[in-house]
Amino acid sequence: MGGIISESVIKRLPRYYRFLGELKAQGRERISSRELSERMGLTASQIRQDLNCFGGFGQQGYGYNIEVLQSEIGQILKLDRPKNTILIGMGNLGRAVAMHMNFESKGFHLIGLFDSKESLVGQVVRNQPIRSTDTLDEFCRENLPQVAILCIPKEAAEGISAQLIKLGVKAFWNFSHYDIAMNHPGVVVQNIHFSDSLMRLSFKMDD
Amino acid sequence: MGGIISESVIKRLPRYYRFLGELKAQGRERISSRELSERMGLTASQIRQDLNCFGGFGQQGYGYNIEVLQSEIGQILKLDRPKNTILIGMGNLGRAVAMHMNFESKGFHLIGLFDSKESLVGQVVRNQPIRSTDTLDEFCRENLPQVAILCIPKEAAEGISAQLIKLGVKAFWNFSHYDIAMNHPGVVVQNIHFSDSLMRLSFKMDD
DNA sequence: TAGATTGTTAATCGATTAACAATC
DNA sequence: TAGATTGTTAATCGATTAACAATC
Numbered sequence: 001m002g003g004i005i006s007e008s009v010i011k012r013l014p015r016y017y018r019f020l021g022e023l024k025a026q027g028r029e030r031i032s033s034r035e036l037s038e039r040m041g042l043t044a045s046q047i048r049q050d051l052n053c054f055g056g057f058g059q060q061g062y063g064y065n066i067e068v069l070q071s072e073i074g075q076i077l078k079l080d081r082p083k084n085t086i087l088i089g090m091g092n093l094g095r096a097v098a099m100h101m102n103f104e105s106k107g108f109h110l111i112g113l114f115d116s117k118e119s120l121v122g123q124v125v126r127n128q129p130i131r132s133t134d135t136l137d138e139f140c141r142e143n144l145p146q147v148a149i150l151c152i153p154k155e156a157a158e159g160i161s162a163q164l165i166k167l168g169v170k171a172f173w174n175f176s177h178y179d180i181a182m183n184h185p186g187v188v189v190q191n192i193h194f195s196d197s198l199m200r201l202s203f204k205m206d207d
Numbered sequence: 208m209g210g211i212i213s214e215s216v217i218k219r220l221p222r223y224y225r226f227l228g229e230l231k232a233q234g235r236e237r238i239s240s241r242e243l244s245e246r247m248g249l250t251a252s253q254i255r256q257d258l259n260c261f262g263g264f265g266q267q268g269y270g271y272n273i274e275v276l277q278s279e280i281g282q283i284l285k286l287d288r289p290k291n292t293i294l295i296g297m298g299n300l301g302r303a304v305a306m307h308m309n310f311e312s313k314g315f316h317l318i319g320l321f322d323s324k325e326s327l328v329g330q331v332v333r334n335q336p337i338r339s340t341d342t343l344d345e346f347c348r349e350n351l352p353q354v355a356i357l358c359i360p361k362e363a364a365e366g367i368s369a370q371l372i373k374l375g376v377k378a379f380w381n382f383s384h385y386d387i388a389m390n391h392p393g394v395v396v397q398n399i400h401f402s403d404s405l406m407r408l409s410f411k412m413d414d
Numbered sequence: 415t416a417g418a419t420t421g422t423t424a425a426t427c428g429a430t431t432a433a434c435a436a437t438c
Numbered sequence: 439t440a441g442a443t444t445g446t447t448a449a450t451c452g453a454t455t456a457a458c459a460a461t462c
Binding site for chain 2: 010013014017040041076077081083093095097099101102106107108146147171173190192194201204206
């Protein structure tokens with residue numbers, strides 16, 4: 001409890017959070033590790049092991065209170081903490097990410113949108129003006145974003161990420177193929193690599 | 208060699224493919240497992256183990272020929288095989304996926320775009336008309352897509368995926384939170400769950 | 415109390431790393 | 439040939455599963 005949490009456990013936490021949210025929405029009050037395991041396609045053992053990395057949230061003979069457990073996991077995931085966030089790159093992908101995601105429910109406050117293309121600057125997306133990347137330094141010094149979402153090509157990502165790290169950005173949601181984590185150890189990164197996912201899909205298809 | 212490949216190995220294959228592609232683009236001809244391991248942040252042992260799941264692509268005392276190895280991995284990933292693909296859901300996300308992805312280079316031929324919203328039907332994206340989901344059955348019987356990309360909400364995904372599986376779709380690239388794999392064992396699925404990734408990012412941020 | 419189900423320890427399984435003989 | 443580096447076997451490490459005493 002409280003020690004270093006393995007990547008395997010971290011990967012499963014958001015899924016627990018989602019499943020518990022659904023159960024809560026269905027009006028369910030309690031659930032056993034066995035029933036949850038059947039719904040999620042895991043073993044009951046694994047669920048109990050995972051949860052006990054963080055504390056004893058259950059009760060013998062009863063199981064887990066769904067609302068309490070979901071809320072606990074939400075706190076473990078720090079979804080309640082406000083995280084000032086900027087998004088760089090307002091092409092198709094950046095636009096979709098900006099419009100599509102429910103950032104606020106996870107504590108990510110989207111405070112700035114940026115693009116280097118002058119023709120996009122000034123356009124309004126999600127009630128926010130697209131700003132020029134020329135103003136990035138100034139904006140960051142004033143607003144101290146902690147998180148940056150990179151929807152830019154690999155070549156641009158190298159420079160921008162170095163710049164942002166200097167300006168105090170500590171976490172990246174990275175849609176580019178530039179390997180931030182490799183080049184800047186200590187920074188927190190989650191990658192979304194569409195093409196890797198597509199290739200794995202291709203691999204798994206029948207012969 | 209040729210046996211069952213573990214998920215851990217499958218996850219790394221696209222990354223090998225990408226790194227080798229870059230080395231090739233740089234004009235490099237050969238590389239040792241040691242040098243590749245340093246560039247990728249892995250151990251040389253792991254690389255050799257991974258590759259030897261599929262065959263002996265290297266040569267003692269020399270290393271690996273970059274072009275040959277990349278091409279071999281491409282074949283292992285079946286990127287050369289044509290895969291007729293449809294995309295369901297042309298909201299912000301579907302649009303971005305349709306415009307942004309370089310499908311063709313991985314063998315995915317995008318042959319149809321669909322949405323249930325009548326106001327979108329007829330619009331042209333990426334040189335293709337958006338079709339009504341009412342015409343899905345007919346279209347699939349005529350064109351036999353093997354892959355479907357789902358950019359629709361959870362509620363819609365349940366029905367659409369069942370429908371598509373009946374129509375012979377064998378693989379899904381799933382952006383929804385509906386758990387296709389769980390409900391339809393035997394079907395091939397790769398999920399992209401943005402919000403799970405965001406939650407993991409949140410978790411990893413400093414306290 | 416009896417039944418259920420947790421928290422936790424021990425056993426198993428699989429993946430990663432190390433070592434080294436084979437060989438280019 | 440000597441040096442380099444693979445392919446592969448053995449050792450280690452970590453994650454998953456099983457088992458069960460604790461306890462609600």
